[in-house]
Amino acid sequence: MSNLQPRPVLGEPARYTFPKPQRVKAGGGTVVAIDIPGQPYVAVRLVQTAGGAGEPLEHMGVATLVNEVLEDGFDGNSSLAPALERYGAEWVSRIGWDSFITGVDAPANRIKDAVSLFAAAVRTPALRTEDVVRRRDQLVERFWLEASVASTLAARTIGGQLFTGRYATPLSGGPVHQQELTPETVRRFHADNIASVAGTLVVVGDLTGVDLEEIGRTVFGDAAPAPQRRTVAPEGAPGELPRVVVLDRPGSVQSAIVLAHRAPARAEVDLPKVEGMSDVLGGMFTSRLNMELRERLGYTYGVGCRFDLRRDSGVFVISTQVEAPTTAHSVTATLEQIRKLQDEGVTESELNAVRESNTVGMPVSYATAGRLAGALVESVVHDLPEDHVDRLRAGFDRLTADDLRDSAREYLHPQEAVVIVAGDAESLRGPLEETGVGPVTVRDPETLWT
Structure with a gap:
């Protein structure tokens, strides 16, 4: 006869409240x-x-x-x-x-x-x-x-x-x-x-x-107060969008792929909606991109996306590394996942995963002095209220499927993106041109910063 005790029933996770500074x-x-x-x-x-x-x-x-x-x-x-x-x-x-x-x-x-x-x-x-x-x-x-x-x-x-x-x-x-x-x-x-x-x-x-x-x-000491910070949105680079840039690495058997476009500044976005949508697309192991490029197609060990939000502007980035022969299809498959997210929205399961991953783990995320200090640093850098962590948690709690679909439509702009591929230009240029994503140019990496 088994002596195993029945598994205890889990209670509701404790609601995290950020300490008041x-x-x-x-x-x-x-x-x-x-x-x-x-x-x-x-x-x-x-x-x-x-x-x-x-x-x-x-x-x-x-x-x-x-x-x-x-x-x-x-x-x-x-x-x-x-x-x-x-x-x-x-x-x-x-x-x-x-x-x-x-x-x-x-x-x-x-x-x-x-x-x-x-x-x-x-x-x-x-x-x-x-x-x-x-x-x-x-x-x-x-x-x-x-x-x-x-x-x-x-x-x-x-x-x-x-x-x-x-x-x-x-x-x-x-x-x-x-x-x-x-x-x-x-x-x-x-x-x-x-x-x-x-x-x-x-x-x-x-x-x-x-x-x-x-x-x-x-x-x-006797240092003066910090001067008032000015925020001016930077100018965009010239050139047709979307476009593809190949950084030539002759003989490379893999390709590093980055799809990037400009995004708003940190103060201009509803962060739970933006990060929640990003999680569904490429921010979690169960994300759309990972399930497609890694699990179904077997092209990569992993793919991710994120928003780099600064005081005056931002950047949205998708990045992965794939086997060279799969490069062109990886690009089109990525764009297809963006289109599906914008057209079809998210499932209830994806919505729940976003909520849990951004709320349930908060006590662990802020369990150390360094992590708490990091949250305060963020509030100082971006002029956020003292309770910005609690506001984030509440924002994730309130998320709906419509919020994430609307966020994908508002903040994802593949038609304004640059696809950067570091790999063997001789074998990649033709297939990338056939995708029709945009004009393809080849650059020598040695000349990028000289």
């Missing part, structure tokens, strides 16, 4: 904090607006280089990491189009010392000439190394096909622009945009006994 003014900046009793590690993030989008065209990539050089610390020669390690702390940094993020993760009982080191690294780094040159050369070498991967090569080509101006060049500035950056340019950018601008400080963890105003004063 507290705000403290300190000097020219603001501290935004969440107290998590018992969380022994504190996440500290300084949010500044010196992202890639605001760089002057003659100094493209300087924000990325400054972000890298800060790791050399106030004594230079990669001195920051070992200095932080004495307090069990770790440096964190990230550069984006709209933001310049630096920070530390540190034990709560050593947070004051770790923040002092962090402040010195951000406000008064050494920025030695030899460190700047070394980091610059590493960035250039890394750029070409990463661009040797077909999927990265295709992704980095998107900006130049959809935009003019700063977005036409990769965030790092590309190898030519990076090589032109001088140590003096780096020092000037740091002085004008990092050292002298307070920003917003995010602090998350067990804050028992932590003086937030003191931490804020330590990080902000």
Whole structure:
């Protein structure tokens, strides 16, 4: 006789509520904090607006280089990491189009010392000439190394096909622009945009006994409040749409495919509707594209799509890698799945999957100090309300099948897309022309950023 007990009946998942942050003014900046009793590690993030989008065209990539050089610390020669390690702390940094993020993760009982080191690294780094040159050369070498991967090569080509101006060049500035950056340019950018601008400080963890105003004063010093940000939509790139661009990789047995078109800015979309629709198309394992290209046709190990939503604009991207002979059909099959979603909408099963994947897992998604800090950083970068996570959850709860169908019709524009294929041009050009998607041009990857 079996001794197995009956499986317990699952109850309703707990409704997640994002913790309410507290705000403290300190000097020219603001501290935004969440107290998590018992969380022994504190996440500290300084949010500044010196992202890639605001760089002057003659100094493209300087924000990325400054972000890298800060790791050399106030004594230079990669001195920051070992200095932080004495307090069990770790440096964190990230550069984006709209933001310049630096920070530390540190034990709560050593947070004051770790923040002092962090402040010195951000406000008064050494920025030695030899460190700047070394980091610059590493960035250039890394750029070409990463661009040797077909999927990265295709992704980095998107900006130049959809935009003019700063977005036409990769965030790092590309190898030519990076090589032109001088140590003096780096020092000037740091002085004008990092050292002298307070920003917003995010602090998350067990804050028992932590003086937030003191931490804020330590990080902000006498820096001025951040200037008002201007948002201007970028101009589009010239050329007929839709079109196909082949990045020639002679002899390649696989093709990396990217289908991309412009999208609205973050503030201009209803995020649950946009992300829910994107999940149905290519954001989940059970998505339409994955079921078609991977499960039914067997062309790829995986395919995905996403919206990259910035303050002034956005990009919608579908990406995959397939066997070279299946490239043309992969493109037409992808376009067919977009058409079906727009014409037929979603099933009740797909709607439920979207709701669950974006709500049930929230307690896990925000279980760490770093994840909570990330949500606060997003709210600062995009000027979102403090309860934006709760609003997102409520938005996903309210989603209907009609919402997702309407979103597909409003935000998916394959007729305005560029299809970028990194692969063997000799074998791919003919089949791609036969698809009738648009005119096909072939580019040598070596000439893209020179």
